[in-house]
Amino acid sequence: MVNAPAGVEGSGFFATSLDKVIGLARSHSLWPLPFATSCCGIEFMATMGSHYDFSRFGSERPSFSPRQADLLMVMGTIAKKMAPVLRQVYIQMAEPRWVIAVGACASSGGIFDTYSVLQGIDEIIPVDVYVPGCPPRPEAIINGFNNIQELVRNESLRRRESPEYKALLNKYGIQ
Amino acid sequence: MGKITNQQVLAQLTSNFEGNFSNVSEPYGLLTFETSREDIMQILSYLKNDKNLSFGYLTDITGIHYPEQENALGVIYHLHSLVNNVRVRVKVFIPVANPTIPTATTLWNGANWMERETFDFFGILFEGHPNLVRILNVDDMEAFPMRKEFPLEDPNRVDKEDRFFGR
Numbered sequence: 001m002v003n004a005p006a007g008v009e010g011s012g013f014f015a016t017s018l019d020k021v022i023g024l025a026r027s028h029s030l031w032p033l034p035f036a037t038s039c040c041g042i043e044f045m046a047t048m049g050s051h052y053d054f055s056r057f058g059s060e061r062p063s064f065s066p067r068q069a070d071l072l073m074v075m076g077t078i079a080k081k082m083a084p085v086l087r088q089v090y091i092q093m094a095e096p097r098w099v100i101a102v103g104a105c106a107s108s109g110g111i112f113d114t115y116s117v118l119q120g121i122d123e124i125i126p127v128d129v130y131v132p133g134c135p136p137r138p139e140a141i142i143n144g145f146n147n148i149q150e151l152v153r154n155e156s157l158r159r160r161e162s163p164e165y166k167a168l169l170n171k172y173g174i175q
Numbered sequence: 176m177g178k179i180t181n182q183q184v185l186a187q188l189t190s191n192f193e194g195n196f197s198n199v200s201e202p203y204g205l206l207t208f209e210t211s212r213e214d215i216m217q218i219l220s221y222l223k224n225d226k227n228l229s230f231g232y233l234t235d236i237t238g239i240h241y242p243e244q245e246n247a248l249g250v251i252y253h254l255h256s257l258v259n260n261v262r263v264r265v266k267v268f269i270p271v272a273n274p275t276i277p278t279a280t281t282l283w284n285g286a287n288w289m290e291r292e293t294f295d296f297f298g299i300l301f302e303g304h305p306n307l308v309r310i311l312n313v314d315d316m317e318a319f320p321m322r323k324e325f326p327l328e329d330p331n332r333v334d335k336e337d338r339f340f341g342r
Contacts, residue, residue: 080313108334115320116312119332 002028019157026070026096027152028058032145033069033093035086037076040103040135044075047138057145066092071148072125075135077105078118090125091174095160098152100144101127104134126168177261181206184228184263192218198266207264212276215252215267222254222263223282230254230263236279236289238297242323247271250299252279269299278303296321 005024007016034044048054048062063069066089078086090099101121104110107130109119121127128151131144159165169175181201188196188208196210196218210218222230234253241247246268254263269276278301279286290301291310298319301307309316318325328335 080316081311083313109329109332113328113332113335115316115318115325115327115329117329119329123331 020153022157023153023155027149030057030059030070030098030145030148030152031061031063031068032059032071032073033063033066033089035072035074035076035089037078037082038105040075040106040133043135043138044073044102044141047141052138052142054142054145057142057149059145066090067094069093070097071145072097072099073102074099074106074121075102077110077112078121079116080118081116083118083124086121087124087174096152096155098128098148099125100129100131100148102131102141102144103136104132107132110134125172125174177256178259179227179256179261181261184261187225187228188218188221191221205262205264207266209266209268212267212269215250215265216277216279216281218265219252219254219279219282222265228256229258230256232257233279233283233285233289234262236286236293238293238299238321240297240322244268245270248274248297248299250276250293274298275300275302277301280304295319298322 002024004014005016005020007014007020009015034041034048036042036044046052059071066072070093072090072093074086090097099121101107105112105117106121107127109117111134113119118124129144129147131140133140136144166175181204184206185199192210192214195214196208198207198209200207222228232255234255235251236253237251239249239251241249248269248271250267250269252265252267254265256262267276274297276299278290280290280301281303287305288310290304291307293299294301294304294307295309295312296319308314312320320327
């Protein structure tokens with residue numbers, strides 16, 4: 001059960017801002033796209049399973065099509081040859097979109113300090129939440145997801161049109 | 176144990192290519208010798224097509240880099256005679272300034288990707304190869320990463336700077 005956002009309440013009515021209602025709804029119906037390349041992906045499979053039950057946070061439907069996904073979950077080592085693919089997936093996602101980098105490799109390259117591995121996905125796409133660990137336990141992935149939910153709940157509806165956001169995307173050469 | 180011994184292979188090679196190969200050794204029982212890029216195709220062709228030897232299976236082509244050597248780059252062929260259950264290893268050393276060697280795709284189609292990989296990592300140019308482009312690394316990579324002059328680490332890494340460790 002989710003608590004109602006702050007607002008004015010009286011007998012028979014409840015008033016709040018549209019931002020908060022939409023944020024509340026979005027944060028509990030995030031469709032994640034699991035981009036799993038290695039062991040962090042295995043941990044995510046455990047997270048999706050019945051024991052940790054990722055679905056209870058509203059992500060009932062992992063979306064394997066980027067067009068319908070809200071949240072890109074990058075889990076695992078991203079080789080430089082994979083980088084254009086990941087970037088393409090991100091570009092195909094519709095706004096608003098969020099990105100979570102799960103594990104040391106997706107966040108920073110991890111132990112793979114080498115010429116063939118991308119040293120963190122934030123070299124090619126903007127990242128909202130980083131989950132540390134090698135690999136992180138399902139609890140850590142869920143905590144990262146909760147942090148994404150917090151961002152989604154409090155995000156202004158106009159953020160995606162803001163010059164700061166456009167500058168951020170331009171920095172990555174997107175749009 | 177193979178049907179023919181390393182000595183029999185060596186004897187046949189000596190009778191046909193006397194003086195065209197050197198440094199014969201048998202580490203761990205694997206017959207190994209060196210030759211030059213002028214002779215490599217003849218020797219490979221003989222090893223493959225000779226009725227008695229029939230080294231029909233090209234196990235692998237790899238490269239190696241010894242920067243202290245005059246001919247610093249090496250190309251190593253591993254052949255396997257499935258009929259005789261015996262293997263052989265052929266090495267060719269070439270200079271970095273002119274790293275060319277004839278392609279083995281004329282003998283084995285399977286050499287195609289092996290040579291692309293060796294080109295990708297060592298920059299060895301296989302003359303006559305139908306499509307000598309990178310196979311494993313990103314296309315716009317400029318380095319040949321397995322050569323010793325190129326650093327292993329990615330230069331974009333920022334969390335290993337000395338200031339983070341109080342140095």
